[in-house]
Amino acid sequence: MKVIKGSVTAPKSFAAAGVHSGIKKKRKDLALIFSKVPAVAAAVFTTNKVKAAPVLVDKQIIKKGGPVQAVVANSGSANACTGRQGIKDAVETMKFTAALLGIPQDNVFVASTGKIGMPLPLDRIKYGVKLAASIMNESYASGTDAATAIMTTDLARKEIAVETTVSGKKIRIGGIVKGSGMIHPGMATMLCFITSDAVIERRALSSALKQSVGSSFNMITVDGDRSTNDTVLVLANGRAGNKKITSGSPGYGTFCQALEYVCLRLAKAIVKDGEGATKFIEIKIKGAASLSDAKKTAFSIATSCLFKTAMYGSDPNWGRIVSAVGNAPVSMDPEKLKVYINGILVVKNNAPVPGSREKARELLTGKNAVIEVDMQTGKSGCVIWTSDLSTRYVRINAAYN
Amino acid sequence: MKVIKGSVTAPKSFAAAGVHSGIKKKRKDLALIFSKVPAVAAAVFTTNKVKAAPVLVDKQIIKKGGPVQAVVANSGSANACTGRQGIKDAVETMKFTAALLGIPQDNVFVASTGKIGMPLPLDRIKYGVKLAASIMNESYASGTDAATAIMTTDLARKEIAVETTVSGKKIRIGGIVKGSGMIHPGMATMLCFITSDAVIERRALSSALKQSVGSSFNMITVDGDRSTNDTVLVLANGRAGNKKITSGSPGYGTFCQALEYVCLRLAKAIVKDGEGATKFIEIKIKGAASLSDAKKTAFSIATSCLFKTAMYGSDPNWGRIVSAVGNAPVSMDPEKLKVYINGILVVKNNAPVPGSREKARELLTGKNAVIEVDMQTGKSGCVIWTSDLSTRYVRINAAYN
Numbered sequence: 160m161k162v163i164k165g166s167v168t169a170p171k172s173f174a175a176a177g178v179h180s181g182i183k184k185k186r187k188d189l190a191l192i193f194s195k196v197p198a199v200a201a202a203v204f205t206t207n208k209v210k211a212a213p214v215l216v217d218k219q220i221i222k223k224g225g226p227v228q229a230v231v232a233n234s235g236s237a238n239a240c241t242g243r244q245g246i247k248d249a250v251e252t253m254k255f256t257a258a259l260l261g262i263p264q265d266n267v268f269v270a271s272t273g274k275i276g277m278p279l280p281l282d283r284i285k286y287g288v289k290l291a292a293s294i295m296n297e298s299y300a301s302g303t304d305a306a307t308a309i310m311t312t313d314l315a316r317k318e319i320a321v322e323t324t325v326s327g328k329k330i331r332i333g334g335i336v337k338g339s340g341m342i343h344p345g346m347a348t349m350l351c352f353i354t355s356d357a358v359i360e361r362r363a364l365s366s367a368l369k370q371s372v373g374s375s376f377n378m379i380t381v382d383g384d385r386s387t388n389d390t391v392l393v394l395a396n397g398r399a400g401n402k403k404i405t406s407g408s409p410g411y412g413t414f415c416q417a418l419e420y421v422c423l424r425l426a427k428a429i430v431k432d433g434e435g436a437t438k439f440i441e442i443k444i445k446g447a448a449s450l451s452d453a454k455k456t457a458f459s460i461a462t463s464c465l466f467k468t469a470m471y472g473s474d475p476n477w478g479r480i481v482s483a484v485g486n487a488p489v490s491m492d493p494e495k496l497k498v499y500i501n502g503i504l505v506v507k508n509n510a511p512v513p514g515s516r517e518k519a520r521e522l523l524t525g526k527n528a529v530i531e532v533d534m535q536t537g538k539s540g541c542v543i544w545t546s547d548l549s550t551r552y553v554r555i556n557a558a559y560n
Numbered sequence: 561m562k563v564i565k566g567s568v569t570a571p572k573s574f575a576a577a578g579v580h581s582g583i584k585k586k587r588k589d590l591a592l593i594f595s596k597v598p599a600v601a602a603a604v605f606t607t608n609k610v611k612a613a614p615v616l617v618d619k620q621i622i623k624k625g626g627p628v629q630a631v632v633a634n635s636g637s638a639n640a641c642t643g644r645q646g647i648k649d650a651v652e653t654m655k656f657t658a659a660l661l662g663i664p665q666d667n668v669f670v671a672s673t674g675k676i677g678m679p680l681p682l683d684r685i686k687y688g689v690k691l692a693a694s695i696m697n698e699s700y701a702s703g704t705d706a707a708t709a710i711m712t713t714d715l716a717r718k719e720i721a722v723e724t725t726v727s728g729k730k731i732r733i734g735g736i737v738k739g740s741g742m743i744h745p746g747m748a749t750m751l752c753f754i755t756s757d758a759v760i761e762r763r764a765l766s767s768a769l770k771q772s773v774g775s776s777f778n779m780i781t782v783d784g785d786r787s788t789n790d791t792v793l794v795l796a797n798g799r800a801g802n803k804k805i806t807s808g809s810p811g812y813g814t815f816c817q818a819l820e821y822v823c824l825r826l827a828k829a830i831v832k833d834g835e836g837a838t839k840f841i842e843i844k845i846k847g848a849a850s851l852s853d854a855k856k857t858a859f860s861i862a863t864s865c866l867f868k869t870a871m872y873g874s875d876p877n878w879g880r881i882v883s884a885v886g887n888a889p890v891s892m893d894p895e896k897l898k899v900y901i902n903g904i905l906v907v908k909n910n911a912p913v914p915g916s917r918e919k920a921r922e923l924l925t926g927k928n929a930v931i932e933v934d935m936q937t938g939k940s941g942c943v944i945w946t947s948d949l950s951t952r953y954v955r956i957n958a959a960y961n
Contacts, residue, residue, distance in 0.1 A: 207883060207886040207887055208886040208887075208891075208892055208894065209882050209883060209885065209886030209894045209897075209910075210886075210894075237879075239879070240879060240882055240894075240907065240910055240911060240912065241910075241911055242909055242910050242911030244911070245911075274879070275879030275882070275883070276878070276879055276907075276911070276912040386883060387879075387882075387883055387886065464865070464949070464953075464957070465957055468953070468954050468957035468958045469957065469958065471954065471958040472957070472958030472959055474958070477677070478638075478640070478641060478675070478676025478677055478788075479676075481610050481641055481676070481788075482608060482610060482676070482787060482788055484609075484610065485608040485609040485610030485611075485788065486608050486609075490609075491609055493609065493610045493611075493641075496610075506641065506677075508643055509610075509641055509642075509643050510641060510642055510643030510645070510646075510677070511641065511677040548865070548954060549954060549958075550951040550954045550955060550958075552865075552869075552954075553869050553872065553949060553950060553951045553953075553954055554951060556865070556866055556869035556870065556873070557869045557870065557872045557873030557875065557950075557951075558873055
């Protein structure tokens, strides 16, 4: 497997465009992704019980088994908490796009991100879809523009593509993502769109996606919340001509590996672009009694405001790590706990390791931090990623309107 | 019941002093509270699995049934994550104080707050205990000094006393507390010491304390964590001469009401003095399916960084409230949800109420905010209190060392 240029249009027979429809004042705000043939689709959605209108209609599409041929995603309005009008607007977007592209209405997947409670400006959406459809086959249209058009408070565009081989055929997977928190301000959402030209059975695609999301997007946190709009969609249009991948076939592992790589790179890109983030933090748990315990412990550290502010201050404050571990709803023995900061053992036998704090402080001045916790009570572990909590995070989220 | 002057020395036969022992550079750092006779004692401790040494030894005292006659509390060092040495130091403090005051070792309750992982400077503790004991009966010694000596990042001293009548006798309850977060930096802790001259059975005192803490200290959050040292202690020395209060006696309700009032006032004082706090926020949940659901929903809002930063920005960002409600692990129906900000209905039928945002924004410019959520799925509710998340909170906790 190798990383290649581009993103959602790297796989065969996908087109994409990102345009300015007028929802935002100046910046691109509408993305269209189109597969020349109907594509097998799988998706995962937010677990928040308050779900945005596009999530509700998309769940129906995926439940019915797809296929999906077009994705319309706008930024600037989340179409969340918009009542019945929100559902109508999402359906109208599907209807309009389907008619324009000559495909069935159910093959259009819609997504929104931006302000909660603001009605979708349907005229601008339609204008944007028309404009995007008219240029998506031109050489200047690109997945990069689509990646730009879904950005909200993101500072960096996030895209990737990889190539691997299944049954002697080259297959590609490309993806774009937006989100600099699992949840945003009035601004909801993480959105991720992944395309592939692989020939793959729907159920295999669905299980590959669940597995990949489990070890990537579900292993990151910026501010600990899930939004009303979070969506990860993967489309596979079968144009690579490989032998069909099923969950039992030899190509399945290869495909999963590539998909997981794409998800992981995009997930880490979100953390690096976390609102106000100055540090990229990896939290490794080992010696936990179960995977579930390991995850709870890792997230207890990653969501602790005190841990995150210490990281912002480049302070090897292991007391806050130990306290966060003790607060996780899992069984643990403080006497057995070992904590490493950037490789330096700072706590063992429930007491500090002499001289370790100074060493750890030196190593914490950079942009990366690795926190390792060995619970010594079992054999399970996990790795998650998070960012620090800075004064800029507070300013971004206090000033937003 | 009426509020009176003073705090832990307002009830009969209690003395207290706060002195500078030298743990901190300049400020008072050691408090001594003494009852002229052994007092019935009840206490609640942190649920964090990593417990500081003083918490471990105090739990034994309370388990054995008390009594307690002296409390030694220091700030500057939490005596947490200090291994076996920490336990030895806590026990040595008890031993030294007991010998000095001529009371049994088990009647000395110890508490620490400050840096985690720093050994207790025993010489300074002993010097401080000696100094405090030598002055505690002087007219210039006071509960106010004790309240000052336990402060860490607290900006305000927090104390209160009340007087009520049980079986024709005046009884008093006084309390001091420290803590500007449920957990602090390397700085651990919330500590609360309450005294009373009531005659009360130990089991009744214990159940009164549990009930009072449940509706006060357990209903506040600044940054969502529990520290390694959190302790609430109540002592009753029986000097008021009332008819003994038992859980069935007529005076029990009166005592509970007064104790709950003291706890609630001190709990709210902690939130008002929350690190970096600019707003005092009350969150009321009603219409929940159970009390447990109501609490989970309230704390999901109160611990959301996005909600707290919006409050800091005086932004009536109800989208963040609705999203936090949807993230709570309880059953809810977005269609039924009603949200009020300072009395203004801002969301119903899963959509914003036109014009409400502007009205709510005007009312949010002050120092107080009341968020009311009606889930309309049941008959339970609760009220909790929290503060906002400001750039100053981040600076305090990033710069701390």
